[in-house]
Each structure stands twice: as C-alpha cells, then as structure tokens.
Amino acid sequence: MIIAKQKDFADILRMLEGSRRVFIVGCGECATATETGGAPQVLDMKRRLEAEGKEVVGTDVAHSVCQELDLKRLLRLHKEAVERTDVFLVLSCGAGAQSLRDATTARIVAGTDSLFLGNSLRRLDYEEKCSLCGECVIDRFGGVCPVARCSKGLLNGPCGGTDHGMCEVNPNKPCAWTMVYERLKQQGRLDDLKVIHPPKRWDQARRPGRAQWRPERSEESRRVHTRTSACTLPGADEGSDEGSGS
Amino acid sequence: MSSFREACRAGSFVVTSEVGPPKGTDVRGVLGDIDRLKRHVHAINVTDNQSAVMRMGSLAVSHEVVARGGEPVFQLSCRDRNRLALQNDLLSAHLLGVRNVLCLTGDHPWVGDHKEAKPVYDFDSVHLIQCVRKLNSGVDWVGNALQGATDLFVGAVVAPDADPLEPQLYKFAKKVEAGAEFFQTQAVYDLEAFARFMRRVRELLAGTKVRVLAGLLVLSSAGMARYMNRAVPGIYVPDELVDEMVCETKEDAVETGMRICARHIRRLREEGLCDGVHIMAPGKAALVPRILEMAGLGDLG
Ligand code: SF4
Ligand code: SF4
Numbered sequence: 001m002i003i004a005k006q007k008d009f010a011d012i013l014r015m016l017e018g019s020r021r022v023f024i025v026g027c028g029e030c031a032t033a034t035e036t037g038g039a040p041q042v043l044d045m046k047r048r049l050e051a052e053g054k055e056v057v058g059t060d061v062a063h064s065v066c067q068e069l070d071l072k073r074l075l076r077l078h079k080e081a082v083e084r085t086d087v088f089l090v091l092s093c094g095a096g097a098q099s100l101r102d103a104t105t106a107r108i109v110a111g112t113d114s115l116f117l118g119n120s121l122r123r124l125d126y127e128e129k130c131s132l133c134g135e136c137v138i139d140r141f142g143g144v145c146p147v148a149r150c151s152k153g154l155l156n157g158p159c160g161g162t163d164h165g166m167c168e169v170n171p172n173k174p175c176a177w178t179m180v181y182e183r184l185k186q187q188g189r190l191d192d193l194k195v196i197h198p199p200k201r202w203d204q205a206r207r208p209g210r211a212q213w214r215p216e217r218s219e220e221s222r223r224v225h226t227r228t229s230a231c232t233l234p235g236a237d238e239g240s241d242e243g244s245g246s
Numbered sequence: 247m248s249s250f251r252e253a254c255r256a257g258s259f260v261v262t263s264e265v266g267p268p269k270g271t272d273v274r275g276v277l278g279d280i281d282r283l284k285r286h287v288h289a290i291n292v293t294d295n296q297s298a299v300m301r302m303g304s305l306a307v308s309h310e311v312v313a314r315g316g317e318p319v320f321q322l323s324c325r326d327r328n329r330l331a332l333q334n335d336l337l338s339a340h341l342l343g344v345r346n347v348l349c350l351t352g353d354h355p356w357v358g359d360h361k362e363a364k365p366v367y368d369f370d371s372v373h374l375i376q377c378v379r380k381l382n383s384g385v386d387w388v389g390n391a392l393q394g395a396t397d398l399f400v401g402a403v404v405a406p407d408a409d410p411l412e413p414q415l416y417k418f419a420k421k422v423e424a425g426a427e428f429f430q431t432q433a434v435y436d437l438e439a440f441a442r443f444m445r446r447v448r449e450l451l452a453g454t455k456v457r458v459l460a461g462l463l464v465l466s467s468a469g470m471a472r473y474m475n476r477a478v479p480g481i482y483v484p485d486e487l488v489d490e491m492v493c494e495t496k497e498d499a500v501e502t503g504m505r506i507c508a509r510h511i512r513r514l515r516e517e518g519l520c521d522g523v524h525i526m527a528p529g530k531a532a533l534v535p536r537i538l539e540m541a542g543l544g545d546l547g
Pocket of ligand 2: 152
C-alpha cells in the first residue's frame, strides 16, 4: 500500500491560510490502514481545525480516493457542502489528492507526505520492498529486490560499505546484498552471483506512468461498475463540542 | 599510452598515491601535492567528490596532473552521473590526455555534505568498467560507432575487510570479467588477513594479468586509528598497531605512522603478497616520498 505520513499540523494550517471553509477527505484504503487519513484521523482533523477557527463544511472517507469515478460520485452526494468549500484538505496520498481536481475547482491541499509503496510488517510498521521500476528482476536475486532495497540500487553485488551485514547508508537496515547472498546460498544457487546483470532499463519506467488496457466492456459489466461506495463518516456531523474554540 | 599501464604490464611493483581536489577554486594546495608526488609514484589518483563531499572536478585536476608531467588515475563515480554523463566524461578524459580511470560506485550522498542530493547510480561499477572497455573498442554503450576510440587503462576497487567478504569476492570476479585491469584496495592494516584475502583473489585471477595494489592509509595518531575502527565500515586497524601509534608527541605519531606504512610496503613487496601499493596520506602528500624512501622504493626506475 501507499505509505504516507500526516504533515505537521502547523504546516497544514499554513497551507490552509486564506481559506476558511474546509472539506476534509479521507481514504478507506491505505490511509485508513496506516492511520493517516481514515475516519478517526479525519474526525480528529475536523476538531483541530475547528479549534483554530476554521469552518469544516463537510467530511467524508471515500472508499478509495484514487478511484476517480467513485470520488466524483462521492462529492456529488455532498453537493451543497462542496459548493461552499474554499479548500479540500485530503488526508490520503498525493495521488488521491489529485483525484479531486476533476471534481472541483476549489483549492486542494494534501495534508500528508507520500513516502513509498510499503509492505506492512505489522501494525504501523512498513518497509519498502518494491520501487515500481517497470521491469521486475527479482527472479535473478533470490527474490530480494536490490533495485528497491539496496540504497544504491546496485545490480551486481555490494558496494564496499557493507558493515556486519548492515548498510552503510542506514546502519539500521540490512544490506540488501547480504540478504541476496544469504538467500542464494541457502538455495544452493550461488552461481547466480556470477552473472553480470545489465543496468536497469529506465525506459520501462518512464514517468509519468500511464497504462490503458481497457477492453471493450459489455453492458452487464457497465451496470456492475456503477455501484458507488460512499460512506458517511459516523460522528462527522455531531457538534464539535470537544475541540471547538474554547 | 599510460606509463602506469606499462609498469603494470612489465610486472614492476607499482606505486600510486592520491590527491584530493579543493573545495573551491584555490588549487595551490593540490598542485603542490601533485608536484611533490609526481616523480615518486607511477600514478596519482584524483578523487571524485570523495565521501560525497562536493569539490572541484576530478577530471579537471587529472588534467592538471598531465599538464605538470605526472600521470593521473581519474576516479569516476556512478553516484553523480547517468550513463550519458559518464561516457561524456570518459571521452573528455581522453581528450585531456588522461589514460587511467578508476571505476567507483561512490559513497551515498547521505554520508556527504549535500544530503538532499538525488543519488544517480544509473550504472554500477561493473557497468562502468564494461562501458570503458566498449569506448576503448570504438563503440559507445549502446553500440554506436565512435569517431575515435578512447585508450583508457581501467581499474576498480575492492574492500578486503568487507563483512561479509563472500559477496564482495563475487563482485570482484565480475569486475575482472567486465574488464578491470588493475585494482586498488580499501585501506588494509592487518597483513595476515590481507594475505588470506589475496590467496582467494589470486585464485580468481589465475590466468589473467590483472594487478592488485594494496591500499595503505598512513596513520597520523592513535585516535585516528580508533576512529576508523569505530566509524569507517571496511577498515580495521589491529590493536597492536593502535598501541604502537600511542606516542608522546604529534610528531612522533606521524613518524610512527610513516614507519608502519613503510614496514607494510616492504613486507607486501618482499613476500610478493600483491603487485603494488596505493598510498593515501590525505593532506600530507609530502610524507609519501619519505615513506617510499624508508621502504626502499625511493627510486622507481
Ligand atoms: S525489480 Fe522493480 S518491479 Fe521488481 S520488486 Fe524491484 S523495484 Fe519492484
Ligand atoms: S551497504 Fe549494501 S544495501 Fe547499502 S548501498 Fe551498499 S550494497 Fe547497497
């Protein structure tokens, strides 16, 4: 999932300067799992903003903010609030924040910093194991990706900085090449380490990415697809008795 | 033609040292170092944004070595340049009379003074070696014909004290396969361990003419030795040497560091442990000719 970190509240306030009426959008997928922009965080943000004198005209947690069609439908449900909105504060990833662009002309502010595509090791503990390089080569490396997991993305073995199996760039991170070596050794495939691998083909990962594989769709699948996934945040419309001004 | 290459091919015990370009435009120090070294060593390495600290270019200073009658080893790291820029610098190096290049991965920007810089590493050092060999053969990386090939003697580095060592040796073998003709090692102090390392290396090099130069970093104090043991991955100074470096005065410590270095050179040479030495004395190039004198290598002939 996409690992994003909520920005400091002071920074969020700075970005919201000059805009009074705020609509907060959370996301039911990654941002909920990482506890950066799920229902509790949206609610908490609402209270904190109100305490700072902002008017929160609406809040919602989309099923997944990066599904642009779903998001449009969601905003339609909040038509009135949306019309009064000066600024949308989005607590998903940067991609989700940009989903809104087509649905509104209001300002959009991302309240998070998007970090990486992360595996969840346990609750609130994530590690990057793939950097979406466009051409997967882990079959050559015992299933350990040196593109993403070696700090230098080295494809032919370790740099000189491996220290007791840890990385010179981050002493808390195991050296990816020690991991590759250990794994291949365990599998009896050390000869794989003799092969010179060519540099990555970065033309396979030209940015910005775009993929269009849409097959012609049947009438039936069209109908299935129109289901919307809006969910209204419990408690979002309750009074802001706790955090308001005082 | 590189005379360093000639010496390597002839099987002489080769000696290199190194200078670091300045941070800024005042080249008096580095030019002085070049002049102090050029008649005493086969070649002078010019470091490339060493330790990821931004400095004057290694290519420009390599050219100064040529202009002053010395022979440079142009250090080229993959950290700051993509494959276009690397080849561009290699062709420029040829134009400027540079004939030796040392292919490096390069320390990560995070350990240097521009931590926010984007690391490149489009190529790794193995690719860079392959690339130099291609340019030497008259084609660029993708196979386009060059109008005029380069003539570069290509070297690489290896870290004998890497932990774990095995993956490092696999990479060493790839560098040889890619076409590296000489190696300079990370600084070594434990000659017993180095001898064991060289036995492995010699096996891998059987049937080749690849030359291995042991890296020797001149100690200047016991504190420096302890610091490296603590903070520099891949460098290990044995306790006896740290103890030996404990001296009354700074001057004594410098003398002792020189004596240790000279002793190591002698032993490496007499026991035929390697094919040459690469002596590093950052900021103290003047010591190198004296160390060589002490080691019986005052005249390289
Ligand atoms: S090789 Fe590329 S696609 Fe495969 S895991 Fe690594 S970064 Fe991801
Ligand atoms: S120590 Fe290992 S993981 Fe870190 S940069 Fe070097 S090879 Fe890559």
